[in-house]
Amino acid sequence: MGNKYTSKTFIVEILAVLLGLVFLVPFYYVLSNSLKSFAEILSNTSALPTTIQFQNFVNAFNQMNYLKVLSNSLIITVISNAVLVIFCSMAAYMLVRTKKKISSIIFMAFVAAMVIPFQSIMIPLVKVAGNLNLLNSIWGIVIMYLGFGSGMTIFLYHGFIKGIPVELEEAAIIDGCSRLGVFWRIVFPLLKPITVTVVILNSLWIWNDFLLPSLVLQDPELRTIPLATFFFFGQYTKQWDLALAALVISIIPLLIFFFAMQKHIVKGITSGSIK
Template identity: 50%
Template sequence: METRYRPRTFVAEALLIVIAIIYLVPFYFVLLNSFKTLGEIMVDTAAWPQAFTLKNFSASWEAIDFPKVLLNSVLVTSLSVTGMVIIGAMAAWRLVRFPGKVSTVLFIMFISAMVIPFQSIMIPLVQLTKNIGLINSSPGLIVIYFGFGVSFTIFLFHGFVKSVPLEVEEAAIVDGCGDQRLFWSIVLPLLKPMIVTALILNSLWIWNDFLLPLLMLQDRELRTIPIALYSFFAQYSKKWDLAMATLTMSAAPIILLFLSLQKYIIKGIAAGSVKG
C-alpha cells in the first residue's frame, strides 16, 4: 500500500530542516571566519571573505604547537573514554545480571553521583589531587575524567544490558563458558551499539571540556586544545582569526568520528530505553 505524502508530513520536515539550519549557523560562522583576516572579521563576521587565505591555519598551527596539543587531547580523550566504556560495561552487566540489595544500592549511588554539580566540588577536588600528586599531570586528568564519567556510562549500559536476551548467556554457561569469557566473548559484542553511543557522548564532552583541564594542568606542554585556544584571548587583544582556524582544525577529528559512528547512536539509545 502506497503511503500518501500528507501536508502534515511536509510541515514537520520543513520545521526540522529549519531547526537543522539554525544549529548549523555557528559552524558556518566558524568555518567562514577561519579563512578571513582579523580586519575582515571585525568589520563584518557574516560577510564572504574578500580572498580565502590559509595563513590563519599555519599561524595558529605554530602559535600553539597544534600537533602537540592535538596529541594531548587525543590521549586524554581516548584513554578516559576507553576506561569508562570497559568498566561501565562490566559494572552494568554485573548489576543487571546479579540483582539484589547490594546491586540496587550501588546503582542508586552511581545515579546520585550524576546530579552533583561540578562547581560545588571543584575546589576540594583540586586540593585532593594536589595532596595525592595527581595535579598537573595527564594521568591525573584522565583519572578525574574517569571518576566523573563512569556513572553516566554505567547508566547507559544498565538499560541496554536489560535488552540483551538472557537465553544467550544461559546457553553459553551450559556450554561451560566462565564469567570472564562470557562477558568478553558473548556479552561485549552484543553491547556494540551502546559502546559506540557511550564513546561518542563521552568523547564530545572530554574533547571540548575547558574547566577541568584549566584547573588541573599548569604546564604548557600538557595543554589540551580548549586550553591552548584560550591563549588567543588576552586582556587587551583577541585573535579571532587564529581562534577560528584553531576551532576548525580541532572540530574536524571529532566530527569525523561522529559521522563515522552515528548510525549506531540512535540504535543504542533506543535499545537502552526498553525494559526499564
C-alpha cells in the same frame, strides 16, 4: 498502504529545514570569519570574506603547537574511553545480574551523581588531586574522567544488559566458563552497539572539555586543544582571526570521527530500548 504526503508533512519538513539552518548559523560565523583578516572581522562579522586569508590557519597551527595538543587530546580521549568502557561495562553487568537491594542502591547512586554540577565540587577536587599528586598528569585526568563519566556510562550499559537473555550465560557456565569468561566471551561482544554509542558520546564530551583540563593540566606541554585555543585570548589582546582558525582545525578530527560513527548512535540507543 503507504502514508500520504500531506500539507501538514510539508509544513513539518519546512520547519525542520529552518531549524537546521538556525543550528548551522554558528558554523557559518566561525568558518567565514576564520578566513578573514582581523580588521575585516571587526568591521563586519556577518559578511563573507572579501579576501581569503589561508595564512590564518598556518599561523594558528604553528602558534598553538597543533600536533602536540592534538596528540594530548587523542591520548586523553582514547585512554579515558577505554577505561570507562572496561570498568563501567563490568560494573553495570554485576549490578544487573546481582539481584540484591544493595545493587539497586548503588545503581541509583550512580544515576544521582549525574545531576551534581561540576562547579560545586571543582575546588575540593583540585585540593584532593593535589594531595594525591594527580595534577599535571595524564593518568590523573583520566581517573577524574572515569569518576565523572561513570554515571551516564553505567546507566546506558545497565539498560542494555537487562535485555540480554540470562540463558546464554547459564549455558556458558554449564560448559565450564567462569563468570569473568562469561562476561568477556558472551556478554561483552553483544554490547557492541551501546559500546559504540558510549564511546561517541564520551568522546564528544572529553574532547571538547575545557574546565577540567584547565584546572588539572597547568603544564603547557600537556595542553589539550580547547586549552590551546583559549590562549589566543590574552588580557589585552584577542586574536579572533587566529582563534577562529584554530577552532576550525580543532573540530576537524572530531567531525571526521562523528560522521564516520553517527549511524551507530541511533542503532545503539534503539537496540537498548527495543530489547
